[in-house]
Amino acid sequence: MSDNKIEELQSLLNVPDPNATPASSDAQTRFLFGSAQCHKGTGVLADILNALPPGGLGGNEKAASPYPPVSLPQYDFNTSAQRAYALSKARKENTFEYLKLPGAVVHGNIQCEDVANANEWRYRGGLDEQEYNFNVNDADTNFAGVRLFEGTVAYLEKHFWSIVLSPDIAAKFINLLTVVYSELADGRPERITFEIMDPILLTFPHRKCNTVDELDFYPTFCTDHPKYEERIKQWPKAPYDGDFRFDDLIGWLVTAAPTPVFNYFKPYTQHMSKFPITNNHFRRVQGFESDNLDQAMAEGRLFILDFADFHDETVAARNFDNFGARLHAGICLFAIPANGTGLKTIAIQPTQTPQPGGFWNDIGWFFLGMFGYGDQKHPPSKIITAGDNYWAWQMAKNCITTMTSMAGVIDHLSTHVYLGPIPVAYFRNITEYHPLRPLLDTHLMALVTNNHIGIFEEVGTSGLPNGEGYEYTYGNPYNGLLTGAIQRLSGFSSTTFVNATLRRKNHYHFFEHSTPIDRMADPVLAQLDEYPQHDDNGLAPIINEWVDGYLRLYYHSDQDVKDDTELQGFLYETTHYGNVRGFPDHADTLDELIDIVSRIIYWMSVNHAFGSMVSFMKLSALGVYRDHPIDPHFGYSERDWLNICPPMNVGAGLFMFSRIFTDLPDDWHRSLGKYPKGQFKHDPNVYPLLDVFQQQLQALDDEIREKNSRRRWAYDLRMPSTITVSPWN
Structure with missing residues (x-):
């Protein structure tokens, strides 16, 4: 050397x-x-x-013993002693923790055996078991991950x-x-x-x-x-990569949302003082020169994307570790042309505070343009339209898309935090002898471990005495894999990000947010020619049919449900100890149980999906690198637009880091409908039901692919082949 x-x-x-x-x-x-x-x-x-x-990423798997023959606890006459011991052990080792992340419930013992066993894809028995699994072998020893x-x-x-x-x-x-x-x-x-x-x-x-x-x-x-x-195929570009300047793309991104629970897009039904849009603004946009703003609103042709929910967080104390990024809680107006169906992007106000008119306010605006926002708590901004200076409009779009991207990241982590107590109660109450374990284990895979690594700073030592690797303990909740990265790569501090995540977590309701919307029942939403976030979502009935068939193999009456002490303990603790909002604390009928379990799977897969928008640095970096307001009439250039995009090192860091969360390494790799080889080896009666489940998912996937072939931009967030089976990423 x-x-x-x-x-x-x-x-x-x-x-x-x-x-x-x-x-x-x-x-x-x-x-x-x-x-x-x-x-x-x-x-x-x-x-x-x-x-x-x-x-x-995604290349680890381990062999495990097949499940024992499963039964309800009230009918277990052969292994009741072993079952009682396993239950006692699980309740000692799996604990609810309320102080490590104030405002949330996390697993109190990341080192316990149940968490370790649930951390990786585990196939049971040989690799020649009956699961068809879409011809993708997740236990392929030649696959090392992305x-x-x-x-x-x-x-x-x-x-x-x-x-x-x-x-x-x-x-x-x-x-x-x-x-x-x-x-x-x-x-x-x-x-x-x-x-x-x-x-x-x-x-x-x-x-x-x-x-x-x-x-x-x-x-x-x-x-x-x-x-x-x-x-x-492990590095797919965004379908809109070549069209990122196209104005209609913003409308597409909010109807083909980056996360399934994204709901900041609403019909615009009344004027807002904080967003003083006028006919003059409206008619600057091509195709709306003769239209009328109030008439369009009365006809239900206007829609709003409003990030007011993040207003106090985006104007919080600046994060000086983030290379100068800002995030703005902007407002964006969309419209459907008269006698049209396509959603057009009309106007953007980058912040929640409008710039008032008048001589002294104009003087103040002049000095803002010279010296920047500084530490203003509520920075003002002007409405910018597609008919204003071209580069001002491109910059305004980045203000909206970066917040859209960050809102998607917050939605994603907040579902992790919201769902986190479910596996704690599950491991404490559902033993491996229970029929729910083969069904739900894979859907809960890695949730506890990933929540811990993503949120908490890793504290511990490598090289444990037993030679099994690294010890994880609970460090700073603002310096984990994700929470710490946000500090470096976005316009939020890690504290702001965690607080936003905890607030968003409290927004969710177990039943309300796992019930697909029928947007065609709403005459306003029905006007849109496409709304892929809802139009492509045919998963709930498919999951319900699979769960219905599976549970009826073991539960034969409503009384079986009432007498299942392990099940009832799981439901009660999830609600009362885990504080999962909207989760039922008991089930009295088999239909209720089928609905609950179906929704657990829906939450762990469909409502956990995450688009790759955050990786798209041309629009979706997690911050805007500009400290000055955007004037709709100033003569900006492409250089000004490039200056609001992330520096090279930040863009590279964010892109490579975000790939951890956004992509499966292959279609049908640990996707919804996939189970490890041998997962149901203990009960061959399951396999005919699994075959039907997988066939239905494949048919829906093929249907969405055919739709995508006719769309300008493909949308994969509702495709079973690209939805993870659990929150393992």
């Missing part, structure tokens, strides 16, 4: 001499990196990556000149590789994914991107990449 680390890495990478002739440098670059527009995966950096042992570090190398290769030739990049990149190899040396390859963010922030240049292409962090593998087919 050379003493000069910079020269060492330059030699390793064959970095061109900045003083060399252009032809010489170009030749060297082509030799090392191939086409400047494509990551071939065959250069020196790729060799470093490929030398790492397999390990990545290797997120590969995306970092791909981007580095693609933008070689603007990154590698920066003065201190060599020393920075050595630090990045040091982090990767230190995790391997510690025997924790899975942590490479989790701990790569800060090294990326330090390695990539902290400067604004100079082109749209530099905001594109997706790997662009060439077809001669040695594993092209395997890799390219």
Whole structure:
């Protein structure tokens, strides 16, 4: 090893001499990196990556013993003693904790056996069991998961000149590789994914991107990449990647929402003093020059996206660890043209506070444009329309889409926190001898562990005495994998983010938010030609039919439900100890039980889905990098728009980090309808019911794919093949 680390890495990478002739440098670059527009995966950096042992997101699974024959507790005459012991043990080891995250209930013993066993995909018996599982084998030993570090190398290769030739990049990149190899040396390859963010922030240049292409962090593998087919499907681009400037896209994003519980989009039925939209604004937009605002409202043709729910949080104390990002709780108006059906984006007010008119207010606006918002608690903004300055309008759209993206992240984590007490009560009361365990275990997989890692700072030591790896304890709830990342990568502080998550968690109701909306029953919503968030959701009856058939194998009367002490304990504790809003504390009939269990599965899968919008840096970074108001008539340029987008290092860090949460590594990989091999080996009567369940899901998936083939932009949030079976991500 050379003493000069910079020269060492330059030699390793064959970095061109900045003083060399252009032809010489170009030749060297082509030799090392191939086409400047494509990551071939065959250069020196790729060799470093490929030398790492397999390990990545979603690649772990373990074998487990088959379930014992299951029965209701009142009919268990063979294993009642073992069952009683298991129940006693579970109630001691699984505890509700109320103080670690004030305002929420979390599992009090992350180290316990039940949590550990539920942390990974576990197949039971051999791999030749009866589950068809859509021909996707989640126990394939050749599948190592999505290797997120590969995306970092791909981007580095693609933008070689603007990154590698920066003065201190060599020393920075050595630090990045040091982090990767230190995790391997510690025997924790899975942590490479989790701990790569800060090294990326330090390695990539902290400067604004100079082109749209530099905001594109997706790997662009060439077809001669040695594993092209395997890799390219793990990095799918947003379906609207080439249309991100198209105005109608914003309307699409709120009707094809990034999370299933997203509900900030409403009909606009009365004027709001905080949003002084006028006919003058309305008629600036192409297609509405002769329309009338009040008439359109009376006809139910206006809709509003209002992030007032986040107003106090977006104007909270600035987060100075976030490279200067802001988030605005904006307002966006949409309209359907007269005699039309498509949703058009009309006007955006980036904040909740309008800029009043008048001489002195105009003077104040002038100084805001010069000196910025500073620490104003309620920064004002003007309404900007699609008919105003082009780049002002593009900047205003980013103000809305970044908040849309953050609201999706908050919705996602808040469902995790809302659902978190359910597995605590479940493990405490439902033994492995109960028929609910084979049905629900997979749907609860990894929820406790992922909640813990996402929220709490990891405190502990590696290399436990038993040699089983890393010990997790409860650290700072504002510095976990997700809560800590928000501090660095968004316009929220981690405290603001956690507080928003806890507030949003309290919004949910177990029955209300697991009941699909029939939007065609609402004459206003029925006007929209498409509303994919609702139109594609055919999952509730399919899940209900599967649960109905399964539970009737074991429950033969309403009395069986009433006498099931384990079930009743589970329901009671979830409600009264877990504080899960709207969850029933008992069940008296089999129909009630079928409905409850169906909704548990719906919450853990359908209501946990998450779109990849947060990975789309051209629109959806978790913050706007602008401290000044946007004037609808100022002569902005594309450079001004690029300046509100994230710096290169922040964009790269957010993109790579967000892939942990947004994508399955393959269609039908641990998706809704999938169960590990051998999950129902103990009872062959289940398999005919499972076959029907999977066939119905496949048919719905095919139907949505056919719809998507006719749409301008595909929507996959309601496709069974891309919905995780549990909150494992």
